[in-house]
Each structure stands twice: as structure tokens, then as C-alpha cells.
Amino acid sequence: MAKAISTRPLPPANGSRRARTGASVSEALDASADSLRNLLELIRLLDEKGFLRLGTDVLRSEDRMISVLTERVDPADVRALVRSVQRLGAVLGPVEPEAARWLGRRLPNALQGARQGEAEPPLAALDILKALSEPDVNRGVRMVLGFLRGIGRDPDR
Amino acid sequence: MARIVLDGEPIEIATDGASLLGVLRDQGRSVPSLCYHPRLGPLETCDTCLTLVDGKLVRACATALRDGMRIETRDPTVLSAREAAIARVTQDHEFACTICDRNNGDCELHNLAVATGVTHQDFRPKPYPIDDSNPFYSYNPSQCILCGRCVEACQDVVVNEVLHIDWTLNPPRVVWDHGTPIDRSSCVSCGTCATICPVDAMMEKSMRGRAGHFSDLAPVTRDRLVRWTKSASPDLTPLWVTSELEAATRSASIRRTKTVCTFCGVGCSFEVWTRGREVLKVLPKPESPANGIASCVKGKFGYEFVNSPNRLTEPLLRKGHEFVTADWEEALDRVAARFREIRERHGPDSIAVIATCTGTDEEAYLTQKFARQVLGTNNVDNCARYCQAPATTGLFRTVGMGADAGTIDDIERAELVMTIGSNAAEAHPVLAARVKRAQKLRGTKILVVDPRRHELAERADLFLSPRPGTDLVLLNAVARYILDQGWEDRTFIRDRTVNFEKFRDALERYTLDFAVTVTGLSREEIVRMAEMFHEARSACILWAMGVTQHQNGSDTSTAICNLLLVTGNFGRPATGGYPLRGHCNVQGVSDFGCLPTFLPGYERWDDPIARQRVEKEWGTPLPTKKGLTSTEIVDAILDGRIHALYILGEDKLLADADEAKVAKAFEKIDFLVVQDLFLTRTAQHADVVLPVAASLEKEGTFVSTERRLQRLYPAFPPLGHARTDGDIVIDLARRLGFAWEYPGAKEVLDEVARVAPIFAGASFARLEGFSSLLWPIAADGTDTPTLHLDRFHFPDGKAHFFPVDWSEPTATGPEFDLELDNGRLLEHFHWGNLTYETGGIRHKVPGTFVELSPSLAAERGVREGEWVRLVSSTGSLRARAHITERVRDRTLFLTLHDRGESAVNRLTSDVRDGPTTTPDYKGARVRLERIEPAGPIESPVAVSNPRGKPREPQRGVRVDAKWARPDYRFPGS
Numbered sequence A: 001m002a003k004a005i006s007t008r009p010l011p012p013a014n015g016s017r018r019a020r021t022g023a024s025v026s027e028a029l030d031a032s033a034d035s036l037r038n039l040l041e042l043i044r045l046l047d048e049k050g051f052l053r054l055g056t057d058v059l060r061s062e063d064r065m066i067s068v069l070t071e072r073v074d075p076a077d078v079r080a081l082v083r084s085v086q087r088l089g090a091v092l093g094p095v096e097p098e099a100a101r102w103l104g105r106r107l108p109n110a111l112q113g114a115r116q117g118e119a120e121p122p123l124a125a126l127d128i129l130k131a132l133s134e135p136d137v138n139r140g141v142r143m144v145l146g147f148l149r150g151i152g153r154d155p156d157r
Numbered sequence B: 001m002a003r004i005v006l007d008g009e010p011i012e013i014a015t016d017g018a019s020l021l022g023v024l025r026d027q028g029r030s031v032p033s034l035c036y037h038p039r040l041g042p043l044e045t046c047d048t049c050l051t052l053v054d055g056k057l058v059r060a061c062a063t064a065l066r067d068g069m070r071i072e073t074r075d076p077t078v079l080s081a082r083e084a085a086i087a088r089v090t091q092d093h094e095f096a097c098t099i100c101d102r103n104n105g106d107c108e109l110h111n112l113a114v115a116t117g118v119t120h121q122d123f124r125p126k127p128y129p130i131d132d133s134n135p136f137y138s139y140n141p142s143q144c145i146l147c148g149r150c151v152e153a154c155q156d157v158v159v160n161e162v163l164h165i166d167w168t169l170n171p172p173r174v175v176w177d178h179g180t181p182i183d184r185s186s187c188v189s190c191g192t193c194a195t196i197c198p199v200d201a202m203m204e205k206s207m208r209g210r211a212g213h214f215s216d217l218a219p220v221t222r223d224r225l226v227r228w229t230k231s232a233s234p235d236l237t238p239l240w241v242t243s244e245l246e247a248a249t250r251s252a253s254i255r256r257t258k259t260v261c262t263f264c265g266v267g268c269s270f271e272v273w274t275r276g277r278e279v280l281k282v283l284p285k286p287e288s289p290a291n292g293i294a295s296c297v298k299g300k301f302g303y304e305f306v307n308s309p310n311r312l313t314e315p316l317l318r319k320g321h322e323f324v325t326a327d328w329e330e331a332l333d334r335v336a337a338r339f340r341e342i343r344e345r346h347g348p349d350s351i352a353v354i355a356t357c358t359g360t361d362e363e364a365y366l367t368q369k370f371a372r373q374v375l376g377t378n379n380v381d382n383c384a385r386y387c388q389a390p391a392t393t394g395l396f397r398t399v400g401m402g403a404d405a406g407t408i409d410d411i412e413r414a415e416l417v418m419t420i421g422s423n424a425a426e427a428h429p430v431l432a433a434r435v436k437r438a439q440k441l442r443g444t445k446i447l448v449v450d451p452r453r454h455e456l457a458e459r460a461d462l463f464l465s466p467r468p469g470t471d472l473v474l475l476n477a478v479a480r481y482i483l484d485q486g487w488e489d490r491t492f493i494r495d496r497t498v499n500f501e502k503f504r505d506a507l508e509r510y511t512l513d514f515a516v517t518v519t520g521l522s523r524e525e526i527v528r529m530a531e532m533f534h535e536a537r538s539a540c541i542l543w544a545m546g547v548t549q550h551q552n553g554s555d556t557s558t559a560i561c562n563l564l565l566v567t568g569n570f571g572r573p574a575t576g577g578y579p580l581r582g583h584c585n586v587q588g589v590s591d592f593g594c595l596p597t598f599l600p601g602y603e604r605w606d607d608p609i610a611r612q613r614v615e616k617e618w619g620t621p622l623p624t625k626k627g628l629t630s631t632e633i634v635d636a637i638l639d640g641r642i643h644a645l646y647i648l649g650e651d652k653l654l655a656d657a658d659e660a661k662v663a664k665a666f667e668k669i670d671f672l673v674v675q676d677l678f679l680t681r682t683a684q685h686a687d688v689v690l691p692v693a694a695s696l697e698k699e700g701t702f703v704s705t706e707r708r709l710q711r712l713y714p715a716f717p718p719l720g721h722a723r724t725d726g727d728i729v730i731d732l733a734r735r736l737g738f739a740w741e742y743p744g745a746k747e748v749l750d751e752v753a754r755v756a757p758i759f760a761g762a763s764f765a766r767l768e769g770f771s772s773l774l775w776p777i778a779a780d781g782t783d784t785p786t787l788h789l790d791r792f793h794f795p796d797g798k799a800h801f802f803p804v805d806w807s808e809p810t811a812t813g814p815e816f817d818l819e820l821d822n823g824r825l826l827e828h829f830h831w832g833n834l835t836y837e838t839g840g841i842r843h844k845v846p847g848t849f850v851e852l853s854p855s856l857a858a859e860r861g862v863r864e865g866e867w868v869r870l871v872s873s874t875g876s877l878r879a880r881a882h883i884t885e886r887v888r889d890r891t892l893f894l895t896l897h898d899r900g901e902s903a904v905n906r907l908t909s910d911v912r913d914g915p916t917t918t919p920d921y922k923g924a925r926v927r928l929e930r931i932e933p934a935g936p937i938e939s940p941v942a943v944s945n946p947r948g949k950p951r952e953p954q955r956g957v958r959v960d961a962k963w964a965r966p967d968y969r970f971p972g973s
């Protein structure tokens, strides 16, 4: 006897997996320290705006970027570009979140705390947080920001 | 062989007549091109490929190589002409590559500009706004380089005939119909124009603002940024560098995965672009064997279901009157325990399995192995029972193999294409596009037999509408008329067939007079049909549910084959019978053995040699009792023979005829397991519901209607805790005591190759990427695009005429005075479990409706949009009325796409085709009752629906009109 049942139990937490992940991380961080929450918000914003993705993409595509630089572009342009990046990087330096450096120092502990409290497998957002704390990713983020700000600019002008 | 002089050097080229553009590139010359695309041919709109031939500038894309040509590619005239052409193209397109969603390494204009060293542009925006009205793609005139590819694709590839470039406008632009906004035009949203556009002018909305890192800027910010950038320097070089690098970084997170469409059986293959779980776009590729650059709205845009919050992500167990979530251990333990219990108590044949036709071949193989080896029953079937089983029977009877005779290429090359009981332009749109193209470009004749005036019927050279259920009489009468005229192919009949005399004698009563009386057609119409077969040197017949879903579905399918045989239209290229498969893998699930009477590879279940082969491989004996078909399984539940049913991915409650009867069976059965993406109407009756992976989440192969095996690769992992059908079946087999070891789908296919001779040479390695193979596949990997070339699949190698006779279908009472036809719309797929999840599709076609003719509407006083009640001998439903000339007189047409109160199988009866037990879905008779409207009424056909809007056919892009413009100057002149 099996009459139709047209409703199903709601998934453990309603909404997308990403939202759930965010919530559980924030819970874990909440338990650690209040200030971490602000940081998390900042990171979430960065993530939402694509900055984090951009950073990791830069790293992952390093080989291809180098080949683009060396094969498709005139060496003179590369020199100009590097100068441009350096300069823009310098400009961006102060803008670059204080938090990221702070994160590099403080986050590993907090993350460990959060991980222990988690029943779920490693979470994507945690991995992103961790990635951001790595200096290379940071550099990648800055570099690409530099490129993008430099659209069409002749650095020698 | 052509002897030419290229840049001063004499050389020899093997292929005289080849395209000069290709030849030059083969010779290592870099020739720019923009409008040219191998799947479109030369359009001649861009002039970037100019080359000096015998002292004259010509477009290389449109020039055929000829012996004796003197060709210059490095001459300053050539370079400056090309430069002028490129400069003119770049007036029409603003370079903002770093913030453009098209900058993914494959923007053809970007690549051309970088390669040819463009450093400046004189951009002139067009004074037209972006057309953003269509839910799936948009058009930005200011970025449009007027190459005309979209027009050529729309006009001559998919032949939807919506687009043209209005060369009389200043500046010209692409227009839909007569300058209608896209969403109000006749555009069917196939997306081919967006696929083929070389730049970002025509683009999928799923890409806009999402592919680039910074492309989601608000338009005002974007414009400011571009202005600011340009004011800093007009030199484009830094832009190229930056954007090349940016493109490189994107490629790290955008994954491109080859897949095969999950909807109909045409077998379109695509590259799907994803970032994480987000589908950025679905891209048909020139190398896609079945579809090339073409797609339909479902395949191109219908993927929102994959991430739908309605998807099942955890197993569910019935507890009293509700479902509770469970983990896999608990759920599978429960299933295994109940199967074991029921088998012990009632025997193995008290359990039945319905395989999924949207799973992979490998999953299908595992499913039938599970039924036969683990459960010990041949009770395994699939949804081919509802559709093409009668067609298969017709083919098996006559040519010995129940599958399409050839490929879509064969169909396209035929001189005559007949469709019968098939609305291919909506149900198999990409295949139908090839037929429309053949007619438009090559004059192929189209003959349509159908109760409904659908698109192919409108385009047909001859359109016949016999009385429903009388197709068999028409086919036999045409065969007889052909014989009477002496038009039969005598050599073919003598050399390649048997049983001809018996067949001829059986046609005795099928005179024209008899056919006229029974079918309601005129003498002239029937004779004309016979003449068309007589006049064509090659003919294909395509058929679908309009033939098979009748009481005489098998016999009518057989009559189709007889007609092809009598006219010699089998066993040669561009001929043959083609039952069009409805689901992405309904062909594969049958080929791989999910049929009660066939083992994998159409080896009969009772053939001792085949059984031995399988038993040896499996190490266990096969069940010895004949299995039940899907429809018989319902009877067997009701009469107490079947106690447990395991349904994979089939919404059987909605799919079977007579919904009330199936519901009763599901209420009676002891144990029902359903695995699906959603909590379907069928799953709602289950004791255990198992969440499964979608096609984008798994690997394996599909077989399309052409018998073409193609691989699909996972684009991302299954959602939540869903698992693939294959995984689940393996896990269950283990729990029931069979130590199945399959590291992946590859090993499953390897096993199939060992047990099924028609797949002997199938392997993942041979199907890598966009490679495909059409079965039978010999051990050395040789495949068989066209069947029966040397011999038919009978021991004597001959085709067998198989006489069939017509009898009046069982009638219902006179109170049911209307014929009810039913079928698909282009935009939706079956009950809409997948397609209603896509917002754009809902916008285009929010729900179902019943079509009635203007005369019937007038007679019954029914107005557009009113609710009507349809009542049959089995049930009743409510649907909204749509008045249209597509249906005639007393025939109604109800779309299939409803899961609730307008679900068509509330009306159909369980009368069946004898040999196959396929229900007579199309034979329903109903009466119509008007429901007094309670409030204002509106048409169920949304204003954005393309139906009924006039097409604007033309050949190609009409470049002559461009050349005739006063402002056109041939570069270099």
C-alpha cells in the first residue's frame, strides 16, 4: 500500500550548499573570536566579487600566462607591462587588505578550531580562506588587479 | 592535381577545386578570416581574406583552387587590402577585451586583431539599443561586425528563418522577423546564432557578466572605464597583453567538458562550460558528429534543473504518511533486505525492474545484469515499450535488425524524405533541421503524413492527413499502386528479398477505392504519394509515436518497411527506415539489454549460444523464464504476480496509459523503489526514493537514434549526496551477495564488448572526446554507419516481405466524438520534470494546452484560453483551449507536458499493440465540455511563444545587398 506523498523533508539547511557552508564556517569562527567574523565578511565579499577566484586562477594558469608573455607578446611590451604592474602593485599596496596579512598570521589556528568542530568534509570556503593566506595567492590577486586597472594604459606615459 | 605558383614558387596541390583559404593555410600562409566558418562555407562579408590571384584581389574563402593559378599572399597590395578590411570591421566593434565575457581565448576577432598586429581602432557605435528581451541570449548591435554568420546559421543550417541583416538600414544591423524584439519574434531560441557568432554581439546570457573576472560591471561603470582607458592612450597593445593574460587566468577556472544532450535521441554533443557547478554555456562544436554547430532550446539552454533546489539530494524512506531522509547505508540496506525477502517468499519473478533511458549504456547494462543475475528475473524493460518497440518489431520482421538503417547524413542525402506520425521539427529539431536544409538548399522532396499541420507539414511538398489509425491502409495502397504501375524495383526484389509473392497477394484488397474510403484521402493524394516514391532515386521514411502508439503500431511499422523494400529503398546509402528515438538514451538502454526478450546487443534471451556467452562471462546461469514488458508489469502487480518494483528514472505513473490504473497498481504493490532526480509523481508512491546524478555529473556513453555511441564526461560531481545510477546498482548487487567489481564505466563497456558481438570493438579509447562509433562495431573498431549494405540481418541475408493487414481499431462509444492526438512541444520534454525547472523555458511555454480547430471551437462556443474538460472512457481532465489551424475538424491535440490536472494519460486507455504491448496512446477518443469561465481569460500561448509567427525565409545573408550599398568599397579598389 503506497499512497502518494507529495512533500519531502527539507534538506538539512535550506538553500544552496554554498550558503550552508558559509553558515557553518561562520558558526565555527564565531566560537573562536568576534573579530574573525568581520574578517570572514570581508573575505566573503572578496569571494563574491570574484577576487579570490581570480587569485587562484592566476596561480593555476601560471604556465599559460608565462607562455602568453613569452610567445605572443613583444618583449618590449613585457618590460613595459612589468613596470606597469610594479607601479600599480605599489599603488595597490596600501589598499590591499591589512586583513590579509593578519589573516596569514592568525587564520591557521582559527581554521583548525573550525575544522575540528565540523562533521562535514573539508569545506570549499575554508579552502579559499586558506588559499588567501598563502602569499602567492595574494600576489596573484594583486597582480591581476594591476593588470585590470592598467587596461590600455601605456606605462611610460 | 593543380599546379600553381604560390608567392613565386611553383607547387603542386592534390585537390583541384579545394577552397583557396584552406589550401593557403595548409601551405603555412596565415590568412585572416572572420565570416568564414567550415560549417557555413563562404559568406564573403568581411573581406579580410583577400589574396591576389592572377593579379586580381579575390576573397580566398570563396575561391576554388584551379590549375595554373598564380597566387600572391605577401604582396603589399594584399597586405594593405586586408588591413583596410580589418580596419573597417573594427569600426563595428569596440575592443574592451579584459571586461568582455567572450575573451576566453576563442574570440575570433580578438585573435585576428592580435595576430595581425592591430594597434588602433576607429570605433563607431551603432545607434541601436541592446536587445535583451529573450531569456536565453541577447544581441548588442554596437558590437556586431555584420559578418552574417548568425543569419546563415538561422536561415540555412537550422532553417528557422528568423534572422537577416537589413542592409538598407544606416548602419545595417541584424533583425528578427521584421525588426521585432527577439522575445516577440518567431525565434525558437535554438541558440545557434549565439554559438556561431565570432564575437560577443550575440551571446548566451548565462555567460554575460559571469565568464570574465570583471565583466559584471554596471554598464555605466564599464563605459566610464573604457573611456578613461582610451583617453589615456589609443594604442591597443597594452590591452592585448592584459586581456590575453586575463583570458589565461579565466581558463584555469572555466572547465570545458564534452557531453551529450540529455533530452531527445538525436544525439547532439556539446562542450559544456562550467565554473564550479555553474553552467556558463553549452557549446555545440563543429566536430559534434550529429549536430555540428546546431542545437535546440532544450539542449542549449535547458540545464537549470541540474542545480535546482527541487532536486533530491538524500535518500528518502517512507515512514507512515511521510518521507524521512536517510543515509545511503540505511536506504540500501532496506532495499536489499526487502528484495531478498520478497524473492524468498514469492520467487525471483515477483520482482521487476524498469531501466532508465536517460542513464548511460553502462548503467543500462548493469541494470539488466542486476535483474538477471542478482534478482534472477528477465522482468526488465524500459520506456521503449511506450514508444518505439512497435517500430523495432516492424524492422526485425523485415530487415532483421530493429534500428535506424543509416545516419542523419543518409537522411539528408535522400531525394525523398517522408515522415509519418512524427513532429520532427519539435521532437527531433536538430535532425529535422537537416531535412529542412536539404529541401531548401538541394531541393529534397518532403512528404508528410500526419493528423496535424506542424512545421514539417507546412513545408512539405505533399501533406496527407489520413483518418487516425488508417496509416496502414495508405501504406499498403501505395505499395499496391506502385506494383500495379510496374514501378517496383524488380532487381532489388529479386536479388535481396524473399516472400515477395505472398506480400503482393496480401495487397489484393488495398485498392485505391478501398483506401479512399478508409483513409478519407482523395485518390489524387494517394497516387501523388506513390508517384513521389517512383520519382525519387532514394527515399527514407522517418516515423515516431504517431505510428507506433496505435493498436496496429507494429503492423503499420512493418508496412512502412514493406513499402521501402518494394521501392528498393533499403540497403543503400540515403535510404531506409528510421524510427526516431525520443530520449537521449532509449536506443542505448535497449541495445544494452534492458528488454525482457533480449540480452545485450539484441541477442535473443532464449538463444543458447548467446546465453552461454553471457553465462560464461558472469559465471552464473541466466533466468529461464520469459520476462514481462513494462505494461504487463502493471497488470502483474494488479493480479498479484509482481510484489516489488525497482524503477530507475522513469515517471511511470505519468508515462503509462491510463493513469488511474497505474496509480492503483502503485498503491497495491508491496515494495516500490524509485531512483530519480526529483520527487516525481512516481517517486511519490515509493517506499524508498534514491537521489541520482544527472548526465552532467557522470561518465559513460549514450547511443543516439543513429546507433551512434558517444561518450559523456562529468562536468562536476553529483549534487548533495546523490549518486549515479550505476553506483547504486553496483552497491545493491554487493549487498545482495554479488562481488561486482567495476572501477569505472570503462570496465563495464569492456565487459559488454565481450558479451555482445555488435559492440565487440567498442571501447572508451575509441570514443575519446568527440569520436563516435555506430554499431555494429567489429572487434577491430570498424563501425557501420549504414546497415544492410551487403546483407540483411537474417540467416539468408535477404530482406523478408512481411504482409500485414488492417482491421478497424476497437471503438469506444459514440459519446466520445473527438479524436485526441497528443505529443511534444519543442520547448519541453515529457512531463516537464526537467524543462519546467528552466526559467526561460517557463517564460516561453508556462504550461500545457489543448489545440482545437477554429471550426470545432465555433461549433462548441469555446474561446481562446478558456478551460475545457475532456472526458474519455477512462478518465477526465481540464485543459486550456488554444484555437489553431494546426489541427483539423474533430481532432484535438493535447501536449504531453503536464504532471497534474492536464496530464494526458488520465484520458488514454490501456488498449495495446498486440506484439509489443505498447499502449494505443494516440487512439484515445474523448468528448469536450466547455467550462464556464469564472474570470478573465487569456491565451495559454504566451506572447513570447514563437508559434504561429511568420518566418522570413531567404538564402544566406544576401551579401550582394551589402556590396550594393553606396558606402561599400572593395578594399584595395
Ligand code: SF4
Pocket: B150, B153, B154, B158, B160, B161, B162, B163, B186, B187, B188, B189, B190, B191, B192, B193, B194
Ligand atoms: S531561431 Fe532564434 S536562436 Fe535560433 S538561430 Fe534563429 S534567431 Fe538564433
Ligand code: SF4
Pocket: B143, B144, B145, B146, B147, B148, B149, B150, B151, B174, B193, B196, B197, B198, B199, B201, B202
Ligand atoms: S551578431 Fe551575427 S552578424 Fe553580428 S557579429 Fe555576431 S554572427 Fe556576425
Ligand code: SF4
Pocket: B261, B262, B263, B264, B265, B266, B267, B268, B291, B295, B296, B297, B298, B299, B300, B428, B429, B430, B431
Ligand atoms: S534535445 Fe535533441 S535536438 Fe535538442 S539539443 Fe538535445 S539532442 Fe539536440
Ligand code: FES
Pocket: B032, B033, B034, B035, B036, B042, B043, B044, B045, B046, B047, B048, B049, B050, B059, B060, B061, B062
Ligand atoms: S573570410 Fe573571406 S570574406 Fe570573410
